[in-house]
Amino acid sequence: MSIRAIDEAPLNRFHRKLTWACAGGPFLDGYLLSIIGVALIGMSNELHLTTADESLIGAAALVGIFIGGLCFGAVTDKLGREAMYTIDLAVLVGGSVLSVFATETWQFVILRFILGIAIGADYPIATSLLAEWVPNKHRGRLLGVLILAWYVGAAAAYVVGYVMAELGGAGTWRWMLASGAVLSALILLLRVGTPESPLWLVNKGRTDDAQKAIKRALGHTVPVDELLAASAAEQSVVQQRFRDLFQGTYLRRTLFCGLFYMCQITPMFALLTFGPTILGSFGLSEGNAGNLGSALISIVFVLGCIPALRMVDRIGRRPVIIWSFALMAVPLAVLGGGSSVPFALVIVCFCAYALFSGGPTVLEWTYPNELFPTGIRATAGGVATSISRLGAAAGTYLLPISLSRLGIGPTMLIGAGITLVGWLVSVLWAEETRGRTLAETSALPGVQPQQTARSGGERRADVTGGSADRS
Structure with a gap:
């Protein structure tokens, strides 16, 4: 299904505000996951937390x-993007506020679980709301x-935590947690009033509401015939279900999205989490020098995204992901040489990665x-996120064990192997979607978007990988 008014619209103020509002979620993810690491220092001393307590909270x-990713993606497809878009931020505000007043380990664990x-x-x-609105x-x-x-x-979390720790005294960690509530509230206010996705509305047969949303956001109406045709096309087929992600072509796409995400994020999370420890294994002290080296590498992670943002729309998704x-x-393969690698080359390799x-x-x-x-x-999107987090959790848990039992060289070679799996998955399954x-x-392959007026049985055959009469 396609709506030309959206696909071909010039970028305007609405698109920019929507991008900022949608980016608030990932921003809070990075902030809330990081600020707890800084706050735990004060929490542990004041609340006498054990190592096990800290691990549970983290x-x-x-x-x-x-x-959350596994379950609520499906809920979003059922209830709509707009409703869930503000509800989940309200939960972040409430959970962050309650965290300020928590005093027991089990309370922090439950609240952190809810925030997660x-x-x-x-x-x-x-991401689905933004994808369905932008040209x-x-x-x-x-x-x-x-x-x-x-x-x-x-x-931002590390900067805020550092400043608060320097300026505050006992109990400053509670103000660190409170800062998450303030930021969540600000982003919630930014999201209030965002119109529903017209694609989702048409998918539900609500063409009048879709036209109103487009008029409100883009400033012009869409021919009723176009919206009715899109709605009729959607209603003429069997609606997709959760299990369709694990059948036929959709199964291949689900595996591709989840596996490349996992192969990318597993070494990265381990590196970001244990940067000073890894650099220490190469001979750099784990004090301020290790922290400085880790900070440098973290900055390069951000810098690496900037040219990629331009290339995915200029040269295409497939070449970018394969070559990357x-x-x-x-x-990572060079770092497989272990402690014999000159330290200057170690920094160059990590920055290159x-x-x-x-x-x-x-x-x-x-x-x-x-792709869906x-x-x-x-x-x-939720399933792909959940698959990736399995890799992130495994990598974060296993890296210290690998360092102690196998050493730094073999550990880096394992990271290179995981990365090559991501390369192979991309070579086999990455599709080119630029400009479409x-x-x-x-x-689905071999099916044009206009071919939507067929029977539900034919559509189901396509979903499950079977053949259908396309005459």
């Missing part, structure tokens, strides 16, 4: 993100901007939103 949000669910839910909600030629770049927001949020994974594997990782990073939310139709778009409408990018 892991609770990651578990929540997995569940809201964060995980926001990924498919915000074709800007879609890859604007969806990629959301990734940058995560890094900005994480960096190939280039990412090279510096961070720079090249920009390609897959900016496509993490672009591909899931482009409106009825299961948010569901697919969502109707075209999400269509």
